[in-house]
Amino acid sequence: MSTITSNKNIPQHVKRLAQNRETPFLAINKNKVQRKFRQFTEAMPDARVFYAVKTNSNKRIVNILHDAGSGFEISSKDELDLLLNCGVPGNKIISSNPLKNIPFIRAAHGAGVKYFAFDSETEIAKLAEHAPGSNIYIRLTVSNEGSQWPLSRKFGVETEIAADLLINAARHNLIPCGITFHVGSQCIDANSWGNAIKKSRLVWEMVKAQGIELKMLNIGGGFPVEYVDSIPSVNQIATAVNKSLKTEFPNGIDIFTEPGRTFVGEAGTLVSTVIAKAKRNEENWLYLDVGVFNGLMESIGGIEYSMYPEKTGPLQKWVVAGPSCDSMDVISNEIRLPEPEVGDKVYIASAGAYTTAYASRFNGFPIPKTYLY
Numbered sequence: 001m002s003t004i005t006s007n008k009n010i011p012q013h014v015k016r017l018a019q020n021r022e023t024p025f026l027a028i029n030k031n032k033v034q035r036k037f038r039q040f041t042e043a044m045p046d047a048r049v050f051y052a053v054k055t056n057s058n059k060r061i062v063n064i065l066h067d068a069g070s071g072f073e074i075s076s077k078d079e080l081d082l083l084l085n086c087g088v089p090g091n092k093i094i095s096s097n098p099l100k101n102i103p104f105i106r107a108a109h110g111a112g113v114k115y116f117a118f119d120s121e122t123e124i125a126k127l128a129e130h131a132p133g134s135n136i137y138i139r140l141t142v143s144n145e146g147s148q149w150p151l152s153r154k155f156g157v158e159t160e161i162a163a164d165l166l167i168n169a170a171r172h173n174l175i176p177c178g179i180t181f182h183v184g185s186q187c188i189d190a191n192s193w194g195n196a197i198k199k200s201r202l203v204w205e206m207v208k209a210q211g212i213e214l215k216m217l218n219i220g221g222g223f224p225v226e227y228v229d230s231i232p233s234v235n236q237i238a239t240a241v242n243k244s245l246k247t248e249f250p251n252g253i254d255i256f257t258e259p260g261r262t263f264v265g266e267a268g269t270l271v272s273t274v275i276a277k278a279k280r281n282e283e284n285w286l287y288l289d290v291g292v293f294n295g296l297m298e299s300i301g302g303i304e305y306s307m308y309p310e311k312t313g314p315l316q317k318w319v320v321a322g323p324s325c326d327s328m329d330v331i332s333n334e335i336r337l338p339e340p341e342v343g344d345k346v347y348i349a350s351a352g353a354y355t356t357a358y359a360s361r362f363n364g365f366p367i368p369k370t371y372l373y
């Protein structure tokens with residue numbers, strides 16, 4: 001359970017925006033996005049960075065990261081079109097979703113995208129036909145234990161199958177170039193990457209023994225943001241990652257990484273309004289105009305947000321829920337807040353990642369608009 005005692009963490013700029021804008025809306029601090037990108041690239045100077053566009057596909061965020069020198073990781077034709085409209089060239093785009101539809105593969109190949117992930121024979125066949133000559137990298141299953149938003153079961157293969165698939169890809173008109181993994185999103189165990197790098201090395205050696213020299217390791221995303229509890233810093237994780245890379249691959253290899261959450265999460269504040277209050281079975285319920293379906297989807301998977309009502313005062317326990325007529329729409333089962341009134345603003349911190357990107361208009365409630373400041 002989180003305890004919120006003051007709203008001093010809410011930037012003045014956001015409070016000013018809240019004075020004359022309809023809620024819910026997402027305020028993104030441009031400088032913070034730039035700073036997060038810079039800190040990351042300084043901590044991992046040898047890695048090529050590809051922002052995972054799914055995290056927040058706002059066009060202005062894409063432009064900021066493009067100007068800063070980032071590449072991009074995508075899964076769909078819409079994401080590809082967005083990047084092409086922003087002037088991102090195909091050679092700065094990769095696709096690490098091992099399950100791609102054929103129209104997307106064709107469009108990406110046509111636009112000059114040369115790197116695709118895979119984890120099955122089916123994907124080899126599709127890529128060989130619709131993106132011949134591409135560099136393809138295998139998605140390896142790795143432990144997601146340190147992650148608060150695991151991504152393991154749906155993707156990836158174990159070491160021996162990974163090696164077999166890479167070897168088989170070389171028999172088609174494709175270049176087996178490397179390995180990718182994802183330690184799970186919001187990963188708070190800095191050792192997770194090291195364990196995954198060690199496992200990748202096994203596959204690397206297996207295919208080498210069959211005459212195939214891989215070139216690239218994609219260490220995925222997973223770098224966490226601060227919601228309620230403290231987290232390891234990017235520098236701490238980078239130190240662990242760089243050390244593992246040096247141990248496992250002392251001669252140096254191409255390193256790719258595709259962070260999402262860490263670049264935009266803490267840059268975003270979701271501004272909402274209290275629409276109702278109720279007492280049910282001794283519980284205090286607070287209802288906001290933003291909920292699970294129009295922005296805070298990750299709260300049902302266990303992500304806890306810090307919330308700051310505009311007024312301070314004595315703390316009470318609250319269950320906080322969204323506006324829809326669905327009882328899944330509960331954002332926090334227990335949070336201590338000073339009591340807000342209907343019409344008061346509630347600021348939700350670290351809400352720039354996987355919020356508007358997931359939002360729907362379910363039950364007629366609007367998707368928060370995004371403002372950059």
Ligand SMILES: Cc1ncc(COP(=O)(O)O)c(C=O)c1O
Binds near residue numbers: 185220221261
């Ligand atoms: C293939 C892939 N790469 C990168 C990311 C970004 O991960 P994160 O936001 O945890 O950095 C994701 C997230 O789902 C992903 O699926």
